[in-house]
Amino acid sequence: TSSVLSKDKDKSAASKDSTHEGAAKRKEDGAETPKQQLLDIIGNMKVEVSYKKKLQQLKASESKKQATKKLESLDIEGSVPQGITEDTQRGKPLNPELVKAASAVASSLPCNKKQTVSELLAQLRRHEETTDKQKKGGTINIRNVISEMTVKRQSPAQRGARIFGRISLQLDEDGQRIRRERSSALSMDSRRYFCCFSFFVYRSLKVGKRLNIFTKASTEQEHALETVSSPTIWDLEFAKEVAAVTAQPPRNGFEEMIQWTKEGILWEFPIDNEVGMDDDAEFHEHIFLEKHLEGFPKEGPIRHFMELVICGLSKNPFLSVKQKVEHIEWFQKYFEEKKELLQEI
Amino acid sequence: MAAAAVCWALRSFRQVLPSPCPRQVRSYYVDWRMLRDVKRRKMAYEHADERLRINAIRKNSILPKELQEAADKEIAALPRDSCPVRIRNRCVLTSRPRGVKRRWRLSRIVFRHFADHAQMSGVQRAMW
Numbered sequence A: 001t002s003s004v005l006s007k008d009k010d011k012s013a014a015s016k017d018s019t020h021e022g023a024a025k026r027k028e029d030g031a032e033t034p035k036q037q038l039l040d041i042i043g044n045m046k047v048e049v050s051y052k053k054k055l056q057q058l059k060a061s062e063s064k065k066q067a068t069k070k071l072e073s074l075d076i077e078g079s080v081p082q083g084i085t086e087d088t089q090r091g092k093p094l095n096p097e098l099v100k101a102a103s104a105v106a107s108s109l110p111c112n113k114k115q116t117v118s119e120l121l122a123q124l125r126r127h128e129e130t131t132d133k134q135k136k137g138g139t140i141n142i143r144n145v146i147s148e149m150t151v152k153r154q155s156p157a158q159r160g161a162r163i164f165g166r167i168s169l170q171l172d173e174d175g176q177r178i179r180r181e182r183s184s185a186l187s188m189d190s191r192r193y194f195c196c197f198s199f200f201v202y203r204s205l206k207v208g209k210r211l212n213i214f215t216k217a218s219t220e221q222e223h224a225l226e227t228v229s230s231p232t233i234w235d236l237e238f239a240k241e242v243a244a245v246t247a248q249p250p251r252n253g254f255e256e257m258i259q260w261t262k263e264g265i266l267w268e269f270p271i272d273n274e275v276g277m278d279d280d281a282e283f284h285e286h287i288f289l290e291k292h293l294e295g296f297p298k299e300g301p302i303r304h305f306m307e308l309v310i311c312g313l314s315k316n317p318f319l320s321v322k323q324k325v326e327h328i329e330w331f332q333k334y335f336e337e338k339k340e341l342l343q344e345i
Numbered sequence B: 001m002a003a004a005a006v007c008w009a010l011r012s013f014r015q016v017l018p019s020p021c022p023r024q025v026r027s028y029y030v031d032w033r034m035l036r037d038v039k040r041r042k043m044a045y046e047h048a049d050e051r052l053r054i055n056a057i058r059k060n061s062i063l064p065k066e067l068q069e070a071a072d073k074e075i076a077a078l079p080r081d082s083c084p085v086r087i088r089n090r091c092v093l094t095s096r097p098r099g100v101k102r103r104w105r106l107s108r109i110v111f112r113h114f115a116d117h118a119q120m121s122g123v124q125r126a127m128w
Helices: A002-010 A013-029 A034-048 A052-072 A075-090 A096-108 A113-136 A142-148 A156-169 A177-198 A216-226 A233-246 A253-263 A283-287 A290-295 A301-314 A321-337 A339-344 B002-013 B032-058 B065-077 B108-116
Strands: none
Touching (some): B032 B065
């Protein structure tokens, strides 16, 4: 058992407790070989290293079992008041069954009983503290860290600069360059997703840093601060290169359709009949075109002809006002060139 | 002079891509006749407005006849390829001048080929 003790002192106290309790159990049941004890210890340790709550439950169940067994046996009752007095001196109330179990274990061991009992109780107390902390949520710092992280709006120049910084570090390995860029893009995206998910962690509405996602004014200010004077040719080239590399082939039909829509091959739905037609003119500018006829003679066949032209243009829904005006001006120019011919007639 | 013309023709024969495209793109016309048809279409587009206006003067009963005769001469002076009558609706894939369906811009043979391989959306073999 001494060798067992020396091994256990290096490992965590929980496993120690359970092994001690296990050893106490077995001692009560009957004499067992040290080999079997070792095996049992190893088996217990594998189970208990992972979850602290399960540990507590195991401890509680074992302690309950031990308590019932102890109530039956008469030898250990004498040592119980010792454990209780020590515990009350420390201040923090432990589970009395656990205390009983600790005292039972100490009594079963050949070493100094009081010392072992005090050590076990101290370790139990520590366990209680950690479990309480976990319940309150104080130990986990990851959530605090994530909530402090903000999703900033980046200007394309900044984004390019950052990607440049990231890629320049990896430019040494030419063979693996493309793979690294892909992984960096993926990691950036996964990080972004992680940030977005973390925002949905429930907190009171006005606690914590403002994320500035929905405030228009602040984002505009950021843009004003971050705009570079003018992107150089090298920046543009680099941006094009980055876009060409990061543009992955579409994984499914939806992404293909998105790409086509961006390129202009596929129309945008719901279909807008006036795409590409930016005619801001009112209807009266289309119909009442007589004001453009000021350059023509007021009588004669030319005027007659032009009035017919205007009548036709006013009924034309396909031309813009600018095109109609150009039409009339062309005729004006043409007739001015032919003035000499007309005057002969 | 002849060499320069041939060079220009060769260069224009090959379509230059303005931006890098990940998909396969046709970079040559099927044959020279197709190229010429393309040139005619471009010219017709450029001179379409002028031709329309001059014809409006010509096909008129109001304006004096001298004006119309002058307009006749003007329109005749325009390049020959600028008239839309010279455009031939060739098959887009094979440049076949005859048997081309307007809706698909394909000749009947190519159309049949694609339709049988189920590559024409909404086209089915007729059976009634």
